[in-house]
Amino acid sequence: MTSPVWARRRAAAGRVWREFAANRGGLVGVVVLGLFVLTAILAPLLISESSLDVTRATGQRLESPSGDFPLGTDENGLSVLTLTLWGTRLSLVVGLAAAVLSVLIGTTVGILAGHFGGWLSAVLLRFTDFFLIMPSLVLAIALSAVLEGGAGTIILAIGVVSWPTSARLVRAQTLAVEARPYIERARALGGGHGHVIFKHVLPSVLPLVFVNTTLAVGTAIVAESTLRFLGLGSTSEITWGGLLRSASSSGAITYGAWWYLLPPGIAIVLLVLAFTLVGRALETVLNPKLRERR
Amino acid sequence: MLVRRRLAGAVSVIALVAVTVPWVAGAAQAQGEKVLRAGITQDLDSLNPFITITRVGTDLTRLTYEYLTTYDPKDYRPVPGLAEKWETSPDKLTWTFTIRSGAKWSDGQPITAADPAFTLNKMMTDKAAATANGNFVQGWESVTAPDDRTLVIRTKQPRSTMLALDIPIVPKHVWEKVTDFKAEPPLPLVGSGPFIVQDYKASQFIKLKANKDYWRGAPKIDALDFVYYKNVDAEVQALQKGDIDLMSRLVPAQYDALKNDPNIKLNTGAGRRLNEILINPGAASADGNPIGNGNPALKDVQLRKAIALAIDSRTLVDKVWGGYAVEAAGYIPPGFAEFHWPEKRKFDPAEANKMLDEAGYVRGADGVRADKTGKPLRLRLLGHAGTNLDEQGSKYITSWLKDIGIAVEPQMVADQKVNDATTAGNFDLAFSGWSANPDPDYVLSLQTCASRPNADGKGATPDSFLCDPEYDALYAQQLAETDRAKRIEIVKKMQQVLADRASLVILGYDNPLEAYRADRWAPFTTQPSSGGVIMNQQGYWGYYSATPGRTTDADAPAEAQGGGGNTGLVIGLVGGGVVVVLAGVLAFARLRRRGTADERE
Numbered sequence: 001m002t003s004p005v006w007a008r009r010r011a012a013a014g015r016v017w018r019e020f021a022a023n024r025g026g027l028v029g030v031v032v033l034g035l036f037v038l039t040a041i042l043a044p045l046l047i048s049e050s051s052l053d054v055t056r057a058t059g060q061r062l063e064s065p066s067g068d069f070p071l072g073t074d075e076n077g078l079s080v081l082t083l084t085l086w087g088t089r090l091s092l093v094v095g096l097a098a099a100v101l102s103v104l105i106g107t108t109v110g111i112l113a114g115h116f117g118g119w120l121s122a123v124l125l126r127f128t129d130f131f132l133i134m135p136s137l138v139l140a141i142a143l144s145a146v147l148e149g150g151a152g153t154i155i156l157a158i159g160v161v162s163w164p165t166s167a168r169l170v171r172a173q174t175l176a177v178e179a180r181p182y183i184e185r186a187r188a189l190g191g192g193h194g195h196v197i198f199k200h201v202l203p204s205v206l207p208l209v210f211v212n213t214t215l216a217v218g219t220a221i222v223a224e225s226t227l228r229f230l231g232l233g234s235t236s237e238i239t240w241g242g243l244l245r246s247a248s249s250s251g252a253i254t255y256g257a258w259w260y261l262l263p264p265g266i267a268i269v270l271l272v273l274a275f276t277l278v279g280r281a282l283e284t285v286l287n288p289k290l291r292e293r294r
Numbered sequence: 295m296l297v298r299r300r301l302a303g304a305v306s307v308i309a310l311v312a313v314t315v316p317w318v319a320g321a322a323q324a325q326g327e328k329v330l331r332a333g334i335t336q337d338l339d340s341l342n343p344f345i346t347i348t349r350v351g352t353d354l355t356r357l358t359y360e361y362l363t364t365y366d367p368k369d370y371r372p373v374p375g376l377a378e379k380w381e382t383s384p385d386k387l388t389w390t391f392t393i394r395s396g397a398k399w400s401d402g403q404p405i406t407a408a409d410p411a412f413t414l415n416k417m418m419t420d421k422a423a424a425t426a427n428g429n430f431v432q433g434w435e436s437v438t439a440p441d442d443r444t445l446v447i448r449t450k451q452p453r454s455t456m457l458a459l460d461i462p463i464v465p466k467h468v469w470e471k472v473t474d475f476k477a478e479p480p481l482p483l484v485g486s487g488p489f490i491v492q493d494y495k496a497s498q499f500i501k502l503k504a505n506k507d508y509w510r511g512a513p514k515i516d517a518l519d520f521v522y523y524k525n526v527d528a529e530v531q532a533l534q535k536g537d538i539d540l541m542s543r544l545v546p547a548q549y550d551a552l553k554n555d556p557n558i559k560l561n562t563g564a565g566r567r568l569n570e571i572l573i574n575p576g577a578a579s580a581d582g583n584p585i586g587n588g589n590p591a592l593k594d595v596q597l598r599k600a601i602a603l604a605i606d607s608r609t610l611v612d613k614v615w616g617g618y619a620v621e622a623a624g625y626i627p628p629g630f631a632e633f634h635w636p637e638k639r640k641f642d643p644a645e646a647n648k649m650l651d652e653a654g655y656v657r658g659a660d661g662v663r664a665d666k667t668g669k670p671l672r673l674r675l676l677g678h679a680g681t682n683l684d685e686q687g688s689k690y691i692t693s694w695l696k697d698i699g700i701a702v703e704p705q706m707v708a709d710q711k712v713n714d715a716t717t718a719g720n721f722d723l724a725f726s727g728w729s730a731n732p733d734p735d736y737v738l739s740l741q742t743c744a745s746r747p748n749a750d751g752k753g754a755t756p757d758s759f760l761c762d763p764e765y766d767a768l769y770a771q772q773l774a775e776t777d778r779a780k781r782i783e784i785v786k787k788m789q790q791v792l793a794d795r796a797s798l799v800i801l802g803y804d805n806p807l808e809a810y811r812a813d814r815w816a817p818f819t820t821q822p823s824s825g826g827v828i829m830n831q832q833g834y835w836g837y838y839s840a841t842p843g844r845t846t847d848a849d850a851p852a853e854a855q856g857g858g859g860n861t862g863l864v865i866g867l868v869g870g871g872v873v874v875v876l877a878g879v880l881a882f883a884r885l886r887r888r889g890t891a892d893e894r895e
Contacts, residue, residue, distance in 0.1 A: 055609065055693040061616060062547055075547065075686060076613060148705065231679045235704050236692055249685055251547035254530045 019285045026281025032274035040089045051082050052238065062250075062257045072259035074243070075250035084263040087240045091271065094151050094158075094239075095221035101159030102220070103213045106166025111205070113167070114174025115197055125171075132164040137226065144227055150234035157232075158223045166212055173205045207286040214279035218272040225268050240264035328515040330815075330840045332829065333529040333541040334500075334522060335680065337709040341483065341494060343462035344416075344423045344475050347755055348709070349729060349830050350500075350520070357502060357518070357834050358485035359462035360509075362391055362410060362445075367821040367835040370732035372457040376405065376486065377445070386452040386776055391445040397509040399465045400482075400490045407439035412466035414447070421753050422475040427461050428754065429739035433773070451774045454781055458733035476752075488838045489518045497522050514841045525680055530809075533558065539814060542829040544807040545682045546616025552809055559812035559845045563825035565620050565803030566629030568737070569683060569727040570758075571605065571675075571691065573598045575797040577719025577759040580746045586719020589673055591665035596653040598796035601723075603646040604698045605691060607639055607802045614686045615804050622800035624789035626734050629803065632782055633734045635789035639800055646698045655699065663699035672701045676715055676724040679706040684725045687801065691723075718751025719759060726757060726798075731832055734785050735773060741792060742769050758797035765791045806830070816843035 020026055050056045057077035058068075065072045071081040113124040143157040177183065183200055191199070227233060228241025235242065243264040247253070252260045340346045343355045364375040377391035397405045414437040416423045417430075424431065435448040447456070468484045482492040482503075488510070489502035500520040504513040521538055523529040530548050532538045534555060544552070552558050574588030575598065591597060607622035620628050624635025655663040655671065662670045675691060677684030688704035695702045702723070707715075715721050728737050739745055740757035743766055747754045765788060772784040792798065806827045810818065819839035820826030828836035 053693050054613075054689045055606075055697075057613075061613065076689065231706055235685060235688060235706050246685070248527050249525055249545075249680060249682055251527055251530070251545040251551070251682075253527045254534075255547040255551045257547070 016285055020281055023281040023284060025277045029274045029277030029281065032270060033278060036088055036092060036271055036274065039085055040092050043086055043089055047082055047086055051079065052086060054078065062252060062255055062260065064257075065259050071263050072257065074246065074260055075252070080243075080260055080263055083238055083243055084240070084267055086238050087243060087264060088267065088271075090151055090237055090239045091221055091224060091241075091268070094155055094224045095217045095271075095275075098155045098158035098162070098220040098224065099213050099216035101155060102162040102216055103166050103209055105159065106163040106212075107170050107205070107209050109163070109167040110170025111174050111197060111201060114171040115178065115193065115201060121171075124167075128164045128167045131161065132168075134161070136161040137223075140223065140227060141230065141232060144232040150237055154224055154227055154233045157227065158220050162216065162220065162223070166209070166216070169212060170205055170209065173208055174201050177201050177204045211279055211283045211286055214275060214282055218275035218279070221268065221272050221275070240268050327517060328842055329517045329519055330515050330540065330837065331519045331521055331538045332837075333532060333538040334520050335524070335526055335529060335543070338494070338496070338500065339710065339713060340478060341481070341491060342475070342477065342479055343464060344427070345425050347426050348713070352729075353830055354491055354500065354502075355462045356487065356831075357489040357837060358483050358487045358491050359464060360397075360486040361461060361463060362459055363457050364834075365732055365821070365832040367819050367826075367831075367833060368823045370822060370832065376410065376463055380457070382456070387449055389447045389449075389456050391447070393443045393445055394509060395443055397486060398507050399467075399484050399486055400505050400507070401465075401468075401484045402507075403465065403467055405465075405486055406442040407445045408442070409466045410445050410463045411437050411439035412470060413461065413463050416469070416475070417461070420475050421748075425476070425753055426755060427736075429736060429745070430455060430459050430461055432744065452776045454773055454776055455733055455735045458731065458735065460731060460736060488513050488834050497524075510838075513838055518837055518840070526682070533809060533811070536811065536814075540808070540810040540818075540828065542806060542808040542827070544809060546618055546807070549618065549807045549809075550616070557811060557813045558809050559817075561808040561810070561818075561820065561828055562618060562805050563820070563827055564629040565805050566627050566827075567727055567729045567806070568625060568627050568803055569725070569801040571799040571801060572716060572721065572724045572726050572758045573601060573797055573799065574719060574721055574723070575759060575795070577756075578746060578761065579749045579751075580744070580754065581749075583749065585747075585749060585751060586721070588719055589665075589671075589722045591667075591669075591671060592673075592722060594653070594666070595796060596649055597655070597665075597671075600646040600649045600653075600698060601695065601700065602793075602796045602799040603640060603649070604643050604694045605799050605801070606641040606694065607800070608641065609690060610683075610687055611802050613690070614683055615802065618807060619802045619804040622802045624786070625737065625792050625798075625800065626785065626789060627730045627803040630730055630732060630734065633785045635786045637790075637793075639793070643694065643697050650698060657699050661696070661699060662701045670701065671699065672703065673722040675702050675704045676712055676721045677704060677706045678709050678712050678725060681725075683801070683804070687725070714751070717747055717756060719756075720751075728757070729830060738769055738772070738785065738788060741797070742766050760792070760795055760797040762791065762795055765795070810845075812845035814842060815845065816841040817845050 054076040059073035059077035059079065061073070061075055061077055063069055063073040063077070069079045069081065071079065071084070074080055074083060109124050109128060113121040139161045140157040143160060144153050147153045147156065178196070178201065183196060186196060186200060224239070225241030225244070228239045229245045231245060244261065247257070247260045334350060336348060336350050338350045338354070339348045340351060341354065343359055346352060346355060361375045362377045363372045365371070366373045374394070376394055376397065378394045380389060380391045382389050391410070393405065393407045393410065399405060414431060417428060418434060418437070433450050433453065435450050438446050440446060463486070465484050481494060483490055485491070485505070488505055488508045490505050491500065492503050493499070493501040499522060502518040504516050504518070506512040523532065526543060526545060527548070529538070529541050530544065530552070533541055549560060552560060574586065574592050576584065576590065576593040577586040577588055579585045611617065611619045611621050622639040623637055626633040626635065628634045628636070650663060655665065657663050658670060662672070665671050675688055677688050679685070685706055688706070692702040692704060712724065716724050716726060728740070730737055740755060741760045743761035745754050746756050746759060746761060768784055768788045768791065772781050772788065775781040775784060808828050810828070818828045819835040820828055821831040821833060821835050
C-alpha cells in the first residue's frame with residue numbers, strides 16, 4: 001500500500017518510535033517486557049508438565065539453592081525457578097486481559113457519556129461515581145469469592161472494579177474533541193452519531209486509551225497477585241501471587257527460605273516496572289502529538 | 295466418645311493482611327495480671343455448647359463447663375467432674391450419679407442435680423439442643439433428680455458410653471429462659487469450669503477469666519486470651535516476638551525451624567486426630583430425601599473405592615506432614631490403640647484404573663473418564679483456606695486422581711463455608727477431620743443414618759452421609775456392649791465396613807505440633823502424660839496447669855537439629871508479604887487517581 005494515507009501513517013509511526021527510543025527508561029522497559037513475553041511463550045517448550053506435578057517432584061522440602069535447583073525448592077520439592085518461570089504466563093495474560101477489559105468498559109462508557117450528554121451522561125456518570133467510591137480491593141475480593149473459578153474470574157473481578165478512571169478520562173477527552181470546529185463541520189455536512197464517534201472521536205482518544213492501557217496492565221498485575229495471595233481464584237493454577245501464598249502458608253518465612261519468597265516477588269516488581277516505564281515513555285511521546293493535532 | 299470438631303482451618307477468604315498483628319480490644323491488662331495468651335487461626339462456629347463442633351468451640355466448652363465426668367490427664371481414665379461418684383444397677387440400665395456439693399456457678403448460684411437433669415432432658419426433647427451431642431442420649435428412658443445431689447439416668451438398653459458423656463452441663467437458672475437452643479448465648483457465659491468465656495469478637499479474640507471459685511481450686515493465672523491470627527506463619531512470628539505464649543498446629547517447616555530457638559519449647563505426641571476426604575455418596579436428610587448438590591456419579595461404590603485406592607497416604611505423611619504423622623489405616627486413630635484397626639490403606643493406581651475400566655468409565659480424548667450418563671467425571675474438592683493439609687494436599691490429590699482419569703477442581707474456602715457445605719451435602723469431595731476421644735462412640739456415630747441432618751442441613755452433625763444398614767446394626771451393638779473386649783471387636787469390624795463402603799478416605803493421623811514460651815511458663819500438663827497435647831485436650835488440664843515460670847533445658851526436647859532460622863531475614867520477608875498487599879491497595883487507588891495528570895485540553 002502506497003496510498004498517501006499509509007505513507008503518512010508510516011511516517012507518524014516512525015516519528016513515534018524515534019521519540020520513544022530517545023527515552024532510555026522506556027527502552028529498558030521494552031527490553032524487560034520482551035524477555036517476559038519470550039519466557040511466557042517459551043515456557044511450555046522448556047518446562048515439561050511433570051516438573052510442575054507435585055507427585056513427581058524430585059527435590060526435598062524447602063531445599064536451599066544448589067546446582068540441581070538454582071533457586072531452591074518449594075514445600076513439595078519442586079524447583080522454585082521452574083514455578084516462577086511458569087507463573088509468568090498467567091500473570092502476563094491475566095494482567096493484560098484485565099487491563100484491556102477495564103479500559104474497554106471505561107472507553108465505551110466515557111465516549112457515550114461525552115458524546116450524547118444529557119440524561120444519558122448523567123446516568124452513566126452517577127454509575128461511574130458509584131464504582132469510583134467503592135473500595136475496589138474489597139469489591140474485587142467479594143466478586144471473585146462469589147463467582148468462584150480460576151483466571152477468568154480474576155480478570156472479570158479486576159476489570160469490573162478498575163474501569164471508572166478510564167471512563168472519566170475518556171469522557172473529558174471526548175468533550176474536548178467534540179468542541180472543536182471540525183466536528184461541527186462534520187455534523188453540518190450530515191455526519192451522524194456513528195460517523196462522529198468512530199471517524200473522529202475514537203481516533204483522537206485512542207492514543208490516550210493506549211497509554212492508559214499500558215499503565216493499567218501494571219496495576220492489574222499487582223491486583224492479580226494480591227488476590228492470589230489472599231487465596232482467591234483456583235489454587236491449581238501456578239501464579240506468582242499463589243507462590244507467595246504457598247510460601248507463607250507452608251512456613252517458609254519462619255524457616256528462612258528466602259529463595260522461595262524472593263523470586264516471585266521480584267518477578268512481580270520487574271514486570272510491573274517494565275509496563276510502567278513503557279507507559280510513561282509512551283505518554284511523553286504521545287502528549288505533544290495530541291497538541292500538534294489540535 | 296469422640297469429640298467432634300470439624301477440622302477447623304484458618305484464614306477466612308476476606309483475610310486481608312496476612313501478617314498483621316491482630317488488634318486486641320482492651321489489650322491493656324491491669325498491672326501484674328497474669329494472662330496466658332494462646333494463638334489460634336481456626337474460626338469459631340458457635341459459643342452455644344449445644345451446637346459447637348469445631349476444635350476451638352469444644353475447647354472453650356470444656357473450659358467453661360464442667361462435665362459429669364472427665365478424663366484423667368495421665369491415661370484418659372474417667373475421673374470425677376461434677377459427679378463425685380457414681381454407681382450402676384446390676385442390669386446396667388440405671389446409673390446414679392452423686393453431684394458434688396459446694397460447687398458453684400460463676401454467678402454464685404449453687405450447682406445441684408437439677409442442672410444436669412435439665413440439660414440432659416432438654417437434649418432428649420429439643421432437637422436443636424441435640425445438634426452436637428445427641429448421640430449420647432439416644433436410647434435413654436429418663437433422667438431425674440430426686441434430690442439436690444442425686445442424678446438418676448435410666449436407659450432402655452445397656453450403654454457403653456455412660457462414663458464418657460461428652461456433654462457440657464449448663465446452669466438451669468440461665469438456660470430455662472432460653473427458647474431457641476440454636477441461638478448464640480449472651481456473654482459473659484455462666485459456667486462451672488476453670489475459665490469462663492467473657493468476650494468474643496470474630497477473628498479477633500476470645501477472652502476468658504479464671505474462675506476463682508472453681509472447685510478444684512483457682513487457676514494460677516488470672517485470664518486466658520485466645521488471639522486470632524490470619525495465618526500460622528504470622529502466629530509463629532508472634533510467638534517468637536513474645537506476643538503470644540502458646541500455639542498449636544505448627545507446620546513441619548516451622549516446627550523444625552523453631553528447634554533452634556532457646557526461648558521456645560516444642561511439644562509433640564502421637565496422632566489422635568483422623569484426617570479424611572469425604573466422598574459424597576448421595577447425601578440425604580434424616581427422612582431419606584436427597585439433599586445437596588453432590589455429583590450423582592459418586593453413588594457408585596466402585597468409583598469411590600477407586601478414588602480411595604488412588605490416594606497415597608505415605609506421600610502425604612512424608613511431604614505434607616514432614617514425617618510428623620502416621621500412615622492411614624482404620625477410622626479410629628492409632629493414638630487410641632485399643633480400638634484402632636491397623637490394616638494399612640492400600641495405594642494402587644493401576645488397580646484403580648482397572649476397576650474403573652471394568653466398571654465402564656471410559657476415558658475421553660482429554661484423559662478424563664465419562665460417568666455412566668456420558669458426562670465427564672469432574673469433581674469439586676472442598677478445603678479449608680489457610681490450612682496447610684488442605685492447601686498442599688489438594689495438589690497431590692488432584693494429580694493422583696488425574697492419573698486415574700478424574701478431573702478435580704480444588705476450592706479453598708473459609709472454615710465456616712466448608713462446615714455449612716459438608717453439613718448440607720453440598721460437596722463432591724471435601725477435607726474433614728475429627729479429634730477422637732478415648733471412647734470411640736462419638737466419631738462412630740457420625741457415620742450413622744441418625745446423624746443425618748433435617749432438610750435444611752441442620753439439627754445433626756453428619757460426616758460422610760453414609761447410611762448403611764450393616765454399619766448401623768454394628769453401631770447399635772457396640773453401644774449396648776458392656777464387655778470391653780467384645781466391644782473392641784465390633785468397633786474394628788465397623789472400621790472394616792467403613793473402608794469397604796469408601797464414603798470417606800483416611801489420609802493419615804497428624805501428630806500435634808505445639809510450641810510455647812519456655813522463658814515465661816513452667817511445663818504444662820499434657821494429656822496423656824507421655825506424648826500428649828497441651829491444647830485441644832479431652833479436658834482442661836493444659837490451660838488449667840498454666841504456671842508462670844520457666845521451662846529448663848532438662849525439659850527441652852532432646853532433638854536439637856533442624857532447618858535454620860534467621861530472624862533478621864525473616865522480618866524482612868514478613869515485610870514482603872505486607873508490601874504485596876499494600877502495593878495492591880495502592881495500585882488500585884492509583885489506577886483511579888491517574889485521571890488528573892492525564893486530562894488534557
